[in-house]
Amino acid sequence: QSALTQPASVSGSPGQSITISCTGTSSDVGGYNYVSWYQQHPGKAPKLMIYDVSNRPSGVSNRFSGSKSGNTASLTISGLQVEDEADYYCSSYTSSSTLYVFGTGTKVTVL
Amino acid sequence: EVQLVQSGAEVKKPGESLKISCKGSGYSFTTYWIGWVRQMPGKGLEWMGIIYPGDSDTRYSPSFQGQVTISADKSISTAYLQWSSLKASDTAMYYCARLARGRLDSWGQGTLVTVSS
Numbered sequence: 001q002s003a004l005t006q007p008a009s010v011s012g013s014p015g016q017s018i019t020i021s022c023t024g025t026s027s028d029v030g031g032y033n034y035v036s037w038y039q040q041h042p043g044k045a046p047k048l049m050i051y052d053v054s055n056r057p058s059g060v061s062n063r064f065s066g067s068k069s070g071n072t073a074s075l076t077i078s079g080l081q082v083e084d085e086a087d088y089y090c091s092s093y094t095s096s097s098t099l100y101v102f103g104t105g106t107k108v109t110v111l
Numbered sequence: 112e113v114q115l116v117q118s119g120a121e122v123k124k125p126g127e128s129l130k131i132s133c134k135g136s137g138y139s140f141t142t143y144w145i146g147w148v149r150q151m152p153g154k155g156l157e158w159m160g161i162i163y164p165g166d167s168d169t170r171y172s173p174s175f176q177g178q179v180t181i182s183a184d185k186s187i188s189t190a191y192l193q194w195s196s197l198k199a200s201d202t203a204m205y206y207c208a209r210l211a212r213g214r215l216d217s218w219g220q221g222t223l224v225t226v227s228s
Contacts, residue, residue: 003155034213038156045206045221046148046156051214089156093213098158098172100146100213105155 004029004090004103011109017078020106022090023071028101030071034093037066037075041086049088050075077108085110113137115145115207115219122225123197130193131222133207140188141165144210147181147192150221151203161210162190197226 005023012018022029022037029035035053038046048057050066053073063078073092077084090103118132133145147159160171164183171181183190190207205222208215 032213036214038215040156045218046208046215047218048214048216051216052212057216091156091158091215098174099161099170100158102148102156102158 002101004092004101006088006090006103006106008104009107009109011111012077012080013111014080014082016080017076018080018108020075020077020088020090020108022073022075022092022103024073024092024094024101025071027096028071028092028094029068029073029090031095032093033068035066035068035073036091037064037073038089038091039084039086040089046089080110082110084108113209113217115209115217117205117207117219117222120223120225122227124228125199125226126196127226128193128195129197129224130191131205131224133190133192133219135188135190135209138209141185145183145190146208146210146215147179147190148206148208148215149175149203150206159192159205164188164190197224199226199228202226 037050040046053068054066065076088106114136116134144161146161149157159175160181162169162181164185180193208218
């Protein structure tokens with residue numbers, strides 16, 4: 001089971017919107033709604049930002065939103081802020097023996 | 112408040128054994144899966160395996176099957192990750208996290224394992 005494919009980096013200016021893609025297959029992203037997104041600041045543990053494709057945990061800003069189309073999930077950050085600069089990982093349940101798989105990770109830079 | 116507290120950083124030599132821990136509190140430890148995640152230096156996240164402390168049902172990612180052992184002691188709400196013979200390539204940060212319906216909703220602070228001769 002290969003990792004889900006994400007762009008290595010995405011950048012934007014404060015106030016702009018950016019979108020990070022997460023491409024898998026019909027055995028993972030396309031086949032299940034167990035897609036989640038995690039934010040990781042340097043030296044810190046990851047933090048859940050989106051679950052079940054588009055749901056936000058309590059306390060997560062509504063500037064973060066998720067969606068899915070076919071085998072590709074997306075995370076959109078609107079009104080980009082300096083504190084959004086971090087690495088972002090998607091994850092999905094998979095029918096393969098690995099059970100779950102992470103994306104390759106995307107570094108978000110706020111210009 | 113859900114909390115997962117991991118054991119401290121370890122420095123080991125190749126060939127040595129190691130067991131790191133992850134203690135849960137603030138929720139029913141036996142009714143949620145615990146996942147272990149590896150992050151090698153400067154690299155991404157990797158699923159290692161999961162355990163259900165209620166009955167110790169354990170599933171491993173194929174890449175880690177036979178390389179590590181995941182266990183749990185429900186009497187003390189603690190999950191474990193262990194190696195019988197460490198390699199330099201095991202140097203990484205290891206995270207435990209609570210798995211709730213497909214998402215890792217609470218994470219430990221991480222345990223840094225350094226293996227060097």
